[in-house]
Amino acid sequence: MSTVTQSLVRSRAETVQIVRSPGGIEAWLVEDYAVPLVSLEFASKGGSNQDPEGKAGAATLTAGLLDEGAGDLDAEAFQRALDDKAIELSFAAERDVVTGRLRTMVRNVDAAFEMLRLALHAPRFDEAAVARVKSQMQAGIRRETNDPDANAAKAFRQAAFPDHPYGLPQRGTLASVEALTRDDIVALHKILFARKDLKIAVVGAINARDLSALLDRVFAPLPAEAHHRVLAPITLQGQGTRQLVDLDIPQATIRFGLPGIARHDPDYIAATVVNHILGGGVFSARLFKEVREKRGLAYSVHSSLMTQDYTAALMGGTSTKNERALESLSVIEEEIAKLAADGPEADELEKAQKFLIGSYPLRFDTSTKIAGALVHIMRDGFTPDWLDARNVEIGRVTLADAKRVAERLFGNQKLLVAIAGRPSGV
Numbered sequence: 001m002s003t004v005t006q007s008l009v010r011s012r013a014e015t016v017q018i019v020r021s022p023g024g025i026e027a028w029l030v031e032d033y034a035v036p037l038v039s040l041e042f043a044s045k046g047g048s049n050q051d052p053e054g055k056a057g058a059a060t061l062t063a064g065l066l067d068e069g070a071g072d073l074d075a076e077a078f079q080r081a082l083d084d085k086a087i088e089l090s091f092a093a094e095r096d097v098v099t100g101r102l103r104t105m106v107r108n109v110d111a112a113f114e115m116l117r118l119a120l121h122a123p124r125f126d127e128a129a130v131a132r133v134k135s136q137m138q139a140g141i142r143r144e145t146n147d148p149d150a151n152a153a154k155a156f157r158q159a160a161f162p163d164h165p166y167g168l169p170q171r172g173t174l175a176s177v178e179a180l181t182r183d184d185i186v187a188l189h190k191i192l193f194a195r196k197d198l199k200i201a202v203v204g205a206i207n208a209r210d211l212s213a214l215l216d217r218v219f220a221p222l223p224a225e226a227h228h229r230v231l232a233p234i235t236l237q238g239q240g241t242r243q244l245v246d247l248d249i250p251q252a253t254i255r256f257g258l259p260g261i262a263r264h265d266p267d268y269i270a271a272t273v274v275n276h277i278l279g280g281g282v283f284s285a286r287l288f289k290e291v292r293e294k295r296g297l298a299y300s301v302h303s304s305l306m307t308q309d310y311t312a313a314l315m316g317g318t319s320t321k322n323e324r325a326l327e328s329l330s331v332i333e334e335e336i337a338k339l340a341a342d343g344p345e346a347d348e349l350e351k352a353q354k355f356l357i358g359s360y361p362l363r364f365d366t367s368t369k370i371a372g373a374l375v376h377i378m379r380d381g382f383t384p385d386w387l388d389a390r391n392v393e394i395g396r397v398t399l400a401d402a403k404r405v406a407e408r409l410f411g412n413q414k415l416l417v418a419i420a421g422r423p424s425g426v
Contacts, residue, residue, distance in 0.1 A: 013384050013385060013386075013387030013388045015030050015031070016028050016029070016030055016374070016384035016387070017029045017030075017031070017208055018384070019202075019208045019211055019212055019215070020212075021212040021213070021215045021216045021220065022212065022216060023215070023216035023219075023220030024195065024220070025195065025198070025200070025212075025215040025216060025219045025220055026200070027200035027201065027202055027211065027215055028200070028201045028202070028374045028378065028384065029201075029202045029203075029206070029208055029211055030201075030202070030203045030204075030367075030370055030374070031204075031205070031206070031207060031208075032203055032204055032205065032367060033205045035204075035205070035367075036105055036106040036107070036205050037103065037104070037105060037106065037204050037205065037367060038102075038103070038104055038105075038106060038109050038112075038202065038203075038204035038205060038206050039101075039102070039103045039202070039203045039204050039367040039368050039370075039371045040100075040101070040102040040103075040116075040200065040201070040202045040371060041099065041100070041101050041102075041200070041201050041368075041371040041372050041374075041375045042099065042100050042198060042199060042200040042201075042219075042375065043094075043097040043098070043099045043100075043198075043199045043375050043378075043379055044097060044098050044099075044100075044192060044193045044194065044197070044198050044199075044226075045096065045097055045194075045196075045197035045198075045226070045228070045309075046059075046096070046097065046098065046191065046192055046194075046226055046228045047059050047093045047094045047095055047096050047097045047098050047170075047192075048060060048093050048094070048095055048165065048168070048170045049095055049096055049165040049166065049231055049309070049310070050165075050188065050191065050192065050228055050229065051165060051168065051172075051188075052184065052187075052188070054176065054179075055172075055176060055179070055180060055184055056168045056169055056170075056171075056172035056173060056176040056177075057137060057169070057170070057171050057172020057173070057176050057177045057180065058172070058180055058184055058185065058188050059093035059098065059170075059188060059192065060092075060093045060137065060170055060171050060172065061130075061133060061134060061137060061172075061177065061180055061185060062093065062098075062185050062188050062189050062192065063091040063092050063093040063098050064091070064133045064136075064137070065123060065125055065129055065130065065133055065185060066091045066100075066119045066120070066123050067079070067082070067089055067090065067091060067119055068123075068124075068125075068126070068129035068132075068133060069123070069124040069125075069126055069129055070115075070118035070119045070121075070122045070123045070124055071118040071122045071124075073118070073124075074124065074126060074129075075124075075126065075128070075129045075132075078115075078118075078119075081111075081115065082115060085104070085105075085108040085111050085112070086104070086105060086108070087102070087103070087104045087108060087111065087112045087115060088101070088102065088103040088104070089101070089102050089103075089112070089115055089116060089119065091119070093170065094170075095165075095166060095170065095308055095309075096308055096309040096310075097379065098192050098193070099375075100116065100119075100120075101368070101371075101372075102116050103367075103368060106204070106205045106206065109206065109210075109214070110214075113214045113217060113218055114217075116218050117217060117218045120193060120218065120219075120222070121221060123189065125182050125185050125186060125189075127182060130180075130181075130182050130185065134177055134178070134180065137171050137172065137177050138174055138177055138178070140171060141169075141171060141172070141173065141174055141177065142174070146247060146249075148245075148247055148249060148251065148252070148253035148319070148420040148421055149253055149319075149420075151245040151247060151253070151420040152245065152253040152254065152255045152317070152418045152419060152420040153255060153418075154169060154245075155243040155244075155245050155255075155418040155420065156243065156255040156257065156315075156416065156418035157169075158243075159237065159238035159241060159243045159416055159418065160236045160237055160238055160257060160313065160416055161234055161236070161237065161311065162237055162238075164231070164232075164234045164310070165231065166234065166308065166310065166311060191226050191227050191228060192226065193222050193223075193226070194222055194223045194224065194225050194226035195219065195220070195222050195223070195224050195225075196224060196225045196226070198219060198222070199375050199378040199379055200215065200219070200375070201370075201371040201372075201374035201375045201378070202371065203367040203368075203370045203371045203374075204367055231309075231310050232310070233310045233311065234310055234311050235259050235311065236257055236258065236259045236260075236311065236313045236416060237416070238416040239258070239259075239413065239414045239415065239416050240414035240415075240416070241416060241417070242417045242418070242419065242426060243416075243417065243418040243419070244418075244419050244420075244423075244426055245418070245419070245420040245421075246422060247420050247421050247422065248422060249322075249420075249421050249422070250321065250322060250421075251319050251320060251321060251322065251421055252319065252320060252321070252322050252325035252419050252420065252421030252422070252423040253317065253318075253319045253419065253420045253421060254317055254318050254319070254320070254325060254328065254329060254332075254417065254418070254419050255315065255316070255317045255417070255418045255419075256315070256316050256317065256329070256332060256415045256416065256417045256418075257313050257314060257315040257316065257415065257416050258313065258314045258409065258410065258413050258415060258416070259312070259313060259314075259413070260305050260306060260307065260311075260312035260313040260314045260409070261305070261312055261405075261408070261409065262307060262312045263307040263312070263380055263381075264380075264381065265312075267401075267404075267405045267408060268305075268307075269393045269394055269397060270397045270401040270402055270404075270405040271305060271314075271405050271408075271409060272305060272356065272394070273344075273349065273352045273353060273356065273394060273397050273402055274339070274344065274402055274405050274406045274409060275303055275304065275305050275314060275409075276352040276355065276356060277339070277344045277348045277349070277352050277402075278303050278316075278335070278336065278339055279301060279302045279303030279304075279316050280302070280303060280304060280305075280352075281351075281352065281355060284348075284351050284352070284355070285301075285302075285303075286335050286338075286339065286348075287301045287302070287303065287316070287318075287331075287332060287335055288300075288301060290331050290334075290335055291318060291328055291331055291332065295327075295331065297318075297320050297324050297327060297328045297331065298318045298319055298320040298328060299319070300318065300319075301316070301317070301318035301328075301332070302316055302317060302318070303315065303316030304316065314409060316332070318332070322421050322422050322423050322424055323423075323424045325419060325421065325423030325424065325426070326423060326424065326425050326426065329417065332415075333415060336410045336415070337410070339406045339410055340406055340407050340409070340410035340411040340412075340413075341407075341411075342403075343399070343402055343403025343404075343406045343407065344399070344402045344403065344406065346399055349397070349399055349402050353394055353395055353397065356391075356394050357391045357394055357395060360390065360391055
């Protein structure tokens with residue numbers, strides 16, 4: 001690990017202030033007066049995993065409607081008010097959280113926070129807006145009908161997480177979206193936002209005192225706690241099975257996966273390094289070398305660690321000609337088996353550590369990225385010190401650690417595979 005890299009990351013961590021408002025709202029603040037902008041990102045626990053039974057897509061629809069009119073402003077007037085002051089405001093539902101993003105010039109910061117307050121506390125959910133956003137969601141779902149990536153991903157999740165919200169499509173189905181009503185949205189909106197587990201990061205030309213007042217205005221009126229339905233943890237299911245989605249296309253899209261390692265498991269950092277060696281890196285990854293460079297089977301192949309509130313998995317994928325899909329899958333399985341049996345080599349470990357440490361600052365090169373990264377760190381349950389500790393922890397992974405964790409991740413474990421296309425021999 002280079003001295004320069006350590007210094008840069010440490011200085012960034014030291015700039016994070018923890019702001020606590022009189023109303024009890026906490027946010028991480030990075031003051032930056034280089035440009036007269038303020039960026040805010042927040043995440044409230046409870047995303048599409050809170051979709052009511054039979055109403056997949058409800059959280060996505062709710063988030064999509066928050067900037068479609070609020071208070072006395074209908075959708076057109078609300079968007080015009082944002083445009084007039086060049087305020088960027090958006091919301092999205094993820095699996096475990098609903099997120100909000102705000103970006104504004106300093107001179108309009110009061111107006112921007114007022115628009116955010118209206119969207120959170122007084123959304124109109126006008127029938128016309130509901131119908132329009134539902135139509136947009138359904139158009140997207142129709143576009144995915146013949147999309148091999150979307151079909152493979154859908155089949156993978158259904159097999160991996162049966163009878164669990166993680167197995168359902170975040171944007172719902174044509175039928176579930178069609179059935180959603182304004183009453184569904186109003187009911188879900190009441191439980192999606194609460195002060196508990198709210199994570200907020202702000203970056204830009206604003207001090208702690210001014211921010212504190214704005215935080216109270218927007219977030220203090222939220223309920224203390226949300227009444228979320230309780231979900232059970234789930235381990236990836238369907239190992240050793242192959243799910244086939246028949247699509248008349250020349251290429252097969254493959255998704256594969258295994259149970260992963262939870263974010264606060266002591267082996268998670270070593271697993272991050274091992275995954276980079278398998279398929280997380282680009283040109284240095286084993287899968288890339290074996291699948292693309294040596295055999296020309298695919299343009300790209302990748303793997304990644306996925307951690308969510310109720311599960312953890314290692315997932316990967318590639319696309320290749322139908323007649324070479326099984327060969328590609330065999331190569332992937334063979335490389336995973338080799339890594340389980342022998343672990344990484346010393347030079348692979350060193351290269352992975354250098355890349356993971358050296359590329360970390362790229363996550364912090366804009367105010368929007370910094371705000372997003374800080375919220376991500378908060379969601380993972382870390383303090384600002386993690387900005388220093390993360391690279392130190394990666395640098396401490398030994399070859400023995402990597403071999404042990406590779407065996408833990410891949411030893412004697414069969415892949416769950418989903419393929420969209422018409423692969424020969426499947």
